[in-house]
Amino acid sequence: MANSSVTPSARLALRGTYKGVMKISLMLAATYLIAQGLTSYLPAADYRSLFGFSNRTAVWVIAELHLMFAAFVLGVPIFAVITEVIGSVTNEKRYDDLAKEFTKLLAMAYTLTAILGCVLLVLFFALYPKFTGYMTKLFKPTWLVYIVLIFGEVIVAYLYWYTWDLLPGTRKKWHLLLGVLVNIWGTALLFVADIWVTFMMSPAGIDDAGNLTNLWAAINNPTWMPINIHRLLANVAFGGAIVAAYGAVRFLNAKSDEERARFDWMGYVGSFIAIGAFIPLPFAGYWLGREIYQFSQQMGVSMMGGSFAWLWILQAMLIGGLFLASNFYLWLGMGRIPGAERYVKFQVPMMILLTIGFIVWATPRSIMATGTEMSAMGGSHHPFLGLFGVMAAKNTAVNLMILTTFFSFMLYRRGNRVPTVSWAAVGKITQALVIAAASCVVLGYGIYSYYVPSNIRIGFSIYQVSAVLAAMAVFVAIDIPLLKGAREIGAIRWGQIPARAQYALFFLAISFTWLMGLMGYIRSGIRQYWHVYGRVMDESNNAYTMTHGHATLIVSGITILFFLLVSIVFWMATRNDHKAATE
């Protein structure tokens, strides 16, 4: 019977998928045996050190690396499928190739994520046995779900990769369905993992003695959904940034113009995804912050106005750097777009605006300053910026920076095109008015914020954000028909971009990674000396809040380690390409 036969490609797909299943099975078995072996072999203790090395730092480093790889493998499939859908709808093969290029990076990254996850689990059992025992007992059903999801994710992800060329043409829809399934399983995995983390921050569903009273309440704790959404967006932004860095590496190592053009385009798409997902991230962050405050004023104040307040200045510096770098990349990219020289005149004013915004945002606020800090600043406010260092000015600055970056991208998009529709002039004026109106709303509320109490002021950020989002939506809604049938001045000269633009992409990837490490530290650190905030105390020697300098050194170490591991992923992907080319 012809249809009962299996083609060699289908057999290969099945074999590849099974390899993934076998790998994860062996890893889980090894983890279980090692963890159980250590449990029975090591002398009883609540906490243990790792051969004299700090248990907290060991768990921190591995957990953060695991999280970064997990973010990458969960983020990349989201935009890989979207790119594949675009390719399928437009019938442009280059989109399908790009989506495949994205997905190619995943196989090795999955393995590294799983290995790091297994090491982390062993460390938990070995170094924090008592607390790990408590958490595993409390959340036993979720662990079972998690393991099922891991297998589901591995199967669909490997099938998605191995069936890429097996399901062309009319069967493409089945391949797209696999891609969607990868994302559904991946998102479910993320949501389950977030249960444990968020429970530790904002426990619910337990009594005063820590006994479980309601599993669903423990799962659906106050910070669970805000972190789910925040991480989902951050994963896309992070995945985009790493993919852009991969494009940059391949661009710098390219041997032909064709290869340079291909990876220039990949870097551009990656950075576009990173910045696109990055823009709504602060809003998800506001939601998370609000939930933290509602759960515990004390925790919220520690985060924003207490021990961790200075780290937000570092965050502002990083995000300011990200805005500047992404704009710099776009402006350099305009050099390869015929006709884009028309917009060069906007670059200097935009840079000034971004720089001012950066300075305002990175200025310390008075409210968190101690006596020593205030004397270091020369008063309760910054000696030069004065009242521009408060939240009213910061919110205004960041919204204007978002608007400027958006405008930069829109100019880039329009670089080589001249609208030909009859209403082009009206359309462009309307777009300018929309941007101006949003700027006025942002500035107006920024100034008004100085005259109202803080509880009213915090509500103004919603109006400012809404104005910016609305302006962006209206601008794009006009832009799409405006550029329909537009006259093209010339084709984009992909590949003809200076090497320094690729370093801007590396800067984006490094800064995103460092930022993720820093934010992870703040999120975890605000529990201070609690394993589970207010319920289960950390009684180990490491239950103190370290200095910011020490913490930032660890974050830097993690970032370097991550990129060393990522370079293995890049090297493997490149090697496979060369192998295929040789064959």
Next chain:
Amino acid sequence: MKTTFFKIFAFLLLTVSIYSYVGQLVPQFEEYPPAKQNITVSTSPTDLANIGEEIVRVKGGCLICHKVTESGNVRGPDLRQAAGKAATRKEGMGAEAYLLESITQPDVFLVPGYPKMMPSALKPPANLNLAEVKAVIAYLQTLGGIEVTVKIEASDIAAAKAAGPVHKGKGAMGTYGCVGCHKVEGEGGEVGPELTKVGATRTPEELLQKIVNPAAWTTAGYQPGIMPVEIGKSIPEGDRHEIVAYLMGLSGKTYSPTGAESPWSHEGVRLGLVILVFNIIMLAALAIANRRTKGAA
């Protein structure tokens, strides 16, 4: 390719070095968990006030919103005036009673001009006991230049809370009825021997054995065979270890209930079997696919 790698790596080092350097520029400080305070009925007013000051600064987290010096936070009222104004805040309520209420039930009365935002000090994350709350009142009285009038009662100390599930042996002894026959820390029956200091003469292993097998040994002066076999066996393994940890702790010895779990838990083995079966099914599918491919060829 190698040159590119080194260039990129140098760029990575430069970027993270800048970030690390800025991290060194911001104010540097470490924050430690609150020290365990030993408050007794005979703690002197001065010591009590000193302990209270430590609680206000660290465990209570009070200074996140209040101030005790000119430059502190102003989200809540100035604590320097708290004791002085306490007697005038609520009509018919004494200063000490008002301070106690404002710390343990802060929402009952709000000082005009301040929002409802303070959690009860008896609840997490401060999680103070009454003795600690009274120490805070002693500090507030000292801070306001008033004589310390607050007194510690024995019941205030008895209300001290455990840190959480890490130390739940005491509760488990109540749950499983052990204290029905045994006296521990002054409470419980007298059918069996007092267990408060049993850890001084017995090892954790002996105690664990005794719980599941009461015939293993019997304390001199007590009749064997009284302790029911079923009770001990009905106590989950983890809780048996918690009870032993608690009893050893009463004799000043540490015993960690960790490592007590069976190394071959049923769930783990069962899950492993399911994964194994799944692997076998996939291998079988692969073998069938191989055969059909060969057949087609």
